[in-house]
């Protein structure tokens with residue numbers, strides 16, 4: 001059993017290497033894809049809405065963007081976009097669908113990979129399924145940015161994605177419970193995912209003023225610095241804005257329907273802040289997959 005597992009790990013590593021170093025496969029594809037997870041400690045703080053609108057804001061400055069719904073419990077990127085997907089991540093892993101078949105080209109300028117509702121654990125995939133996932137993911141190196149919307153909290157799935165990505169954007173609201181849980185997830189990232197230097201970024205959602213946002217951010221940044229010796233970059237805030245709820249009801253992203261609303265302006269600020277900060281070297285889909293394999297061995 002042990003020997004078989006080692007063989008499998010070795011195979012996966014070789015495959016990732018082949019996939020990402022074969023010039024035929026990678027011809028015309030740039031490799032420096034920036035991979036960003038969007039996570040939170042507490043649920044319902046706005047990850048999915050911010051991921052979608054952030055992805056669209058990025059595409060509006062000319063980037064090729066893929067949004068991956070990695071919430072394997074309650075996938076809902078497609079619901080908020082009003083799309084009924086034919087295939088999702090589940091079909092890729094379980095039914096031999098290819099990335100090309102499941103990747104959805106939307107009318108709002110981004111590609112999405114719909115989540116696999118009700119499908120439990122990446123860590124529970126058997127070797128063949130994991131191999132497929134990794135092999136097909138390498139098809140995404142055409143993208144400039146991959147945004148991964150995760151579920152709340154620190155399940156193994158979430159940690160696998162965070163560990164493999166370049167940056168983790170943590171969302172909180174001003175609620176004390178959300179702040180405590182944001183600190184909790186930052187603590188786990190810094191204490192458990194020590195092999196890679198993941199850039200941790202903070203966004204404060206649903207604020208009533210800039211001052212409120214700054215206060216919340218300062219608290220998190222200071223505590224992380226003091227107790228974890230970790231640098232957290234404050235990326236920005238998003239105002240509490242009724243347009244966000246309306247957009248969910250209408251199943252149309254607010255940055256498209258209301259580009260001038262407060263929330264849309266905030267999202268564009270966050271994109272320009274992301275564009276202006278350095279991110280770690282060695283990024284790209286191939287590095288993502290290497291780290292993903294390692295975390296799941």
Ligand SMILES: Nc1ncnc2c1ncn2[C@@H]1O[C@H](COP(=O)(O)OP(=O)(O)OP(=O)(O)O)[C@@H](O)[C@H]1O
Nearest residue numbers: 043044045046047048049152206239240241244245
């Ligand atoms: N800036 C905002 N202004 C007003 N309402 C907001 C804002 N952000 C989020 N909301 C509300 O919060 C709800 C939950 O948002 P969303 O589904 O994006 O959270 P989530 O963090 O992805 O949740 P889950 O943890 O369940 O995945 C939205 O449907 C919307 O009603």
Ligand SMILES: [Mg+2]
Nearest residue numbers: 047048071150
């Ligand atoms: Mg969500």
